[in-house]
Amino acid sequence: MIDRTKKLIVVTDLRKRFGELEVLRGISQTVCEGEVVSIIGPSGSGKSTFLRCLNLLERPDSGSIVFDGEEITGGRVKIDAFRQKIGMVFQHFNVFPHLTVLENVTLAPVLEKGMKKDDARALAEDLLKRVGLFDKRDEYPTRLSGGQKQRLAIVRALAMEPRVILFDEPTSALDPEMVKEVLDVISELARSGMTILIVTHEMGFARRVSDRVLFIDEGQILEEGTPEELFDDPKTPRCRDFLNKVLY
């Protein structure tokens, strides 16, 4: 599934500080087309900030990000056009409460890609069927459970037909019984060949779906490898210590 010849995201020496605190201390990483990369690490280690730099929700202080052959940091790129190609799913869903389920999905394709309303509707209905939300298409999000909201958020991102989707702790705000339905959707996406970067605390999930796992601590990638390498035989003491604490 992974096309090693197609480098989708190339990050070089990314740095970011919030005031006194240096959150990212030189991160370099290449993500290929079709690759599923999990990012794990302690709270406050910079995992989310790294992810949020990739679509410039946070402006990195230095370093470069090349997306699909185009440098997006520093220069004057059309940031909105480029963000269309990078989907993002948030911990707190951030679905639009004033729009119906269907409108949540069709808003961006119609406004920014000039898609015809009927086409967008057909696309949205197809996607909603895939995640089992078709019956809810005319409801407002307040009528949805957390798991349903997150599935809606995923569909909303997919409707823009992005090249990659960034998941920022997508199950951390969910009730335990709803975690699986969301992870199932993400697994299915991974199997379909979508390029995925996911910050997660679900170690079992990371192990099962990832091609590669990154361990970030104090703003640096301390260790990376296949799930087997990283989970079964962590090299650094910090990673070993972290896994000892989170794996039960």
Place this chain on the structure above:
Amino acid sequence: MLSTIAAIWQKYGYVYIQGAWGTVYIAVLTVLFGTILGTALSFVRLSRFRALQSVIRLYVWVLRGTPSLLQIYFFYFFVPKYLPFDMSERACIILALVVNASAYVEEIIRAGIQAVDRGQNEAARSLGLTARHTMTRVILPQAVKNILPALGNEFIVMIKEASLASIFFIVEITSAFKTVQSATFITIPALMISGGLYLGLTTVLSAGMKLAEKRLRNND
């Protein structure tokens, strides 16, 4: 008491009616232009222009920190003396009320926009929505729900503030009371008619705002 009120109304009802129209006229213009100006100011305040932001902060600070009556005196004396065009007394007072109202409206709208969860902005922008579309299609529709109740209160304040125009004998409800009182030397009943008219206006306005809020609430 009731018979006195009825008698006054019979003889001087037209004065009150004129006064009521005067108040409605002043209030409608204040609400309309105060809201337009206040909205524009809040957009500038939320924009990236640092210098303009400070100017607006100063504007709001002065207008909220001084009495409306003082501001009306200022415009009443300032405009005819220093501005090259002629304005009626009533226009000067309306201008003062508009400027005063705009400062409060600016605060209400800015707070309403800022109260919308930051995640909404991030979600919209990361879908590739432009800043403009994010504002008009995602943030504002949600902010309106925060803004409307506070704005309704402000409209009621504006109706009542129009009574300050009576100091300059501009036709409105409180002036009507003064006129009738000085003609009849009957105070309390004359006052009660004015009070009733204000209550009528503000009640109608409140009901209208409630209705608008209810319609907006339908989807959550």
